[in-house]
Amino acid sequence: MKEVPLSTCEKTSIVSAIRAGQRYDNREFLEVRDISLNFGKDYGSCTVTLGQTRVLAQVTGEVVEPRPSRPNEGKISISVHLSPMAAPHFESGRSNDLVDELQQILERNIKESRCLDLESLCVLAEESVWQLRVDVTVLNHAGNLGDACNLASVAALRHFHRPDVTVEEDGRVTIHTLEEREPIPTFMKKVPVCLTYAFFVVDDKCYMLMDPSEKEERVSNYFYELVKLWIKVKFGFMRFGWLLRQTLVPPTCLPS
């Protein structure tokens, strides 16, 4: 089904509300919607609700051969799925700009940040390692998918426990069931947190909104881009990646 276009009066009313210092759902400019996490019966399953946005992440693991270039490290693969459930205009199976963008965000936040200790996933060097597979499914798209997907995958990874493994002397690997031996939790050195802001430039003034809802996202794209901010909690430094052309009001809301 085609995407319902945003009408001109909706766009102008959202922008004029922002100029008057208000948001449509009565939040403050720097207020995030309510977040709730629900974990499933199986280890590694987490559903995140960020306002009305809902994302499901499921982590599974299997023992495979390691990459020849990195024989001591486990592997992680992340995949994002978008179906007509998330919004009627999506088509499952068709590659989509949004899917690519979300995949890029998650790979940068989880794989490139090296937040998960991949060496701890090694079973027998050069022969068997754990491969963790994270499947992120967007259930409902009500804005700010980047944050929700990140939250869901991080929570699912931290919830995931891998089965205990014994390596025999002759090199055979036995994977124990969850009943035989206690499963081992995954260790995350750092926790990637993703915060999304939308910028609106109205009358030469720049307004920054945190956690944009779906309509706010669509209007702000019309004007300009989103900033994605990524904080490494333990190390206390922040990394900005932005594409804004005008001078920016220094963000005062960032946690120290």
Add this chain to the structure above:
Amino acid sequence: MSKHACELNFLSRSDGSALYSIGNTVALASVNGPGEVKKFNRLYNRAYLEVSYSPSTGQSMIGERALESVITRTVEQVILVHLHPRTAVNVTIQEMQSDGLELSTSVNAACLSLLDAGVQMKSTFAAVTCCLTPSSTILIEPTAAEMKESVAVATFVLDGQALNVLSAHQEGCLNAENFNACLKACQTAAKDVFNFYRQALEKKYHTCNEIS
């Protein structure tokens, strides 16, 4: 019989949605339509029905396609497709947690989400799964462990008015006598499922009335 639970209108972007669980198996169904359809799929006299089932991990493979075909066959018989020509009705089902009863949970979730969306149907429908143990006992809505030990597993989708069979799916060997016994057991259990649907919808409309 395992515990049934459901939450309606779970997703804000879908016309209708239902999060349904039977025991430890949970499925989320979302319905969009009747709405715009691609030229390729447009039918001059009826709505185009598309059902898709996604597992919680991994790619959709042949097992998921088999489930989709059972659900499509059921839903086709029930939705009044001829009232909506040149439109599409999209049913998407996501497996959230699985403990063996994927088919019946998905079918029931699909029915409730169609009711939530207000798509016109001839009757409601409900799926009941039962298995035949080696000692010839029939267990309704078994767990995955019980299904592993059983001789045959049968799922019947029954309609809400006369409890006729809309579709059936069976794994294992059942002779005619056992098949009929399973069918009878499922038909009795289905009455409880339909009562549960009624309660779920009463709750939904009761809340709506309270707000207004």
